[in-house]
Amino acid sequence: MAERRLASILAMDVVGYSALMEKGRDELLRALDQVFRSSVRPKVKAHGGRVVKLMGDGAIVEFGSARDAVLCAAEIQEWMRSDSIPYGFSEQLALRMGIHAGDVTASAGDIFGEAVNVAARLEAAAPEGGVLISKLVADLAGSSLPLTFRNEGIHRFKNIEEPLHVLSIVAKRDDFASKKKIPDAREDIRFAKSDDGVRLAWTAAGTGAPLVKAPAWISRLDMDLRLPHLAHFVRSFSQSHRFIRFDARGNGLSDRDIPEITFEQMVEDLRTVFDAAKVESSAILSMSQGCAVAAAFAARYPERVKGIVMVGGFPLGRAKRxxxxxxxxxxxxxAMMKAGWDDDYPSLRDMMADIIVPLASVEDRRQFAEAMRDMVTPEIISRYRKVLDDIDVTDILSEVKAPCLVLHCDGDRMHPAEQGRLMASHLPNARFVTYESASHLPSANDPCWPQIKSEILEFLDQFC
Incomplete structure (x- = not known):
């Protein structure tokens, strides 16, 4: 009798199987038997999976857990990359894999369904020794996996109706090599004092030309490298720049018990951090309300700003629209922020996380929402929100002489793309680029992130 159930499907095959068969059929089959007995079957069993069928050059494996499917695939590929595999074949063998999750129908020991079909399509598209997974699998597996994923964008596959967001598993050796180059700024937090005596927490990561980040939304420096809206920005741009960032007054590790918060103070706080970091002039990376702060700073201190990157910015706060x-x-x-900021799940913070980084995994959005509770108090966030809603920099944008790169996602629900277009239209030296995404701030697995990163780096190159 047929049974329907939810499963995560791992499809795998041997790269170049037909050509390998011509070089030695019996030797190849013995080598593959060794691979399956020594690695595939034991690791599948260890992760609670079931080898559904073998197909000569490959296999279909079923798991009840997306996490187990991903870990199993990564472990098998790591074993295949080892230097001393005892399979005794003249050629190096390589597997490619694909993983998808969904409903399957089980009958007579076999399984059928879209999850199987999609996993097979992903496997066929995977590179030698690689693993491609759907974003659905990444979301189900969560962000606590000891693995790194690379966004591969949106792909269309034959006989699969809907386009698929695809990620790849980064090999541990490559991941380790890349992470060694990334400075960790969490232990280098310093404090600068503003003109009115507020202590501002700031840090710097990397070496090279300075790049100063204007505060966006709310933050806490010691959490930056764990959160989906900022970690990839820090890791990416600290590899080529001395990347300087700080917590705005009233939140994070900066002073929270403050008498007032004004937009004017936000602009001057940016100057305070420039001075504390001994930066005479720099490019500025800005996001959300930080774009307006950066623009006002550039109009006031033109000699200190080489260029501005603006992501998801707005010249008019909601109260001024x-x-x-x-x-x-x-x-x-x-009112909602003051009354409900500390609510448990589902909270206003969860809604904010869903709007800011909608393409991050469910677990990452949940972590972001919980982190926001630790960034700022309910009373401060309400006052802070009022300052942001009252922003209006339209009159001073014509005074910004520095070149500006204005980037906006066309489906941004926090501040619509029209606000980015309005910002760019008032700036005398701006380039406006939109991306197909629902994000306010693109997460690392947003399909548009590689394009945004490349666009920003190309823009910054002119100032190095």
């Missing part, structure tokens, strides 16, 4: 709906939302959001 032209529709009553936006103005009503500004008032409602301020």
């Amino acid at each position: 032209h529709t009553q709906r936006d103005r009503d939302r500004a008032v409602a959001m301020q």
Whole structure:
């Protein structure tokens, strides 16, 4: 009798099987038998999987857990890369793999369904020794895996109706080599004092030309490398720059018990950090409200700004926009933040995480929401939100002489792409680029992130 169930499917095959058969059929079959007996079957069993069928050059494996499927695939490929595999064949053997999750139908010991078909398509597209997984599998597996994933973008596969967001598992050796180059800024937190006596926590990672980040939304420096909206920015740009960032007044590790918060103070706090880091002039990376802060800073101190990258920015806060709906939302959001910021799941913070990084995994969004609780108090976030809603820099944008790269996702629900277009249209030396995404701040697995990263690096190169 047929049974339907949810499963994670791992499809694998041998790279170049037909050509290898011509070089020695019996030797190849003995080598493959050794591979399956020494690695594949034991690791599948250890992770609670079931080898459904062998197909000469490959296999279909079923798991009840996406996490187990991903870990098993990574471990098998790591074993295949080892220097002393006892399979006694003249050629180096390599596997490629694909993993997808979904409903399957089990009948007479076999399984059928879209999850099997998609896993097979991913396997066929995987590189030699590689593993491709769908984003659904990555979301189900969670972010606590001891693995690194690389975003491979959106792909269409034959006979699969919907396009698929694909990631690859980064080999441990490559991951270790790349991480060795990434400075860790968590232990280098310093404090600068603003003109009105507020202590601002700041840090720097990497070497090279300075790149100063204007504060975006809320933050806490010792959490930056764990959160989906910022970790990949820090890791990417600290490899080529001295990447300087700080917590805005009222949140994170900066002073929270402060008498007032104003947009004017935010601009001057940026100057304070420039001075503390001994930066005479620099490019600025800005996101969300940080774009308006960076623009105001550049208009006031033109000699200190070489260029500005703006991601998801807006020149007009909600309270200054032209529709009553936006103005009503500004008032409602301020009240909700003061009254419900500390709520348990599902909270206002969860909603914010879903809007800011909608393409991050479910687990990463949940972690982001919990981290926001530790970044700022309910009373401060309400006051902070009011300052952001009252932003209006349209009158001073014409004074910004530095070149600006204005980037915006076309489906941004926090601040629509029209705000980015408005920002760029008032800047005398700006380039406006939109991306197909629902993100406010793109996470590392957002399909548009590689394009955004490349665009930013190309823009920054002119200032190095």
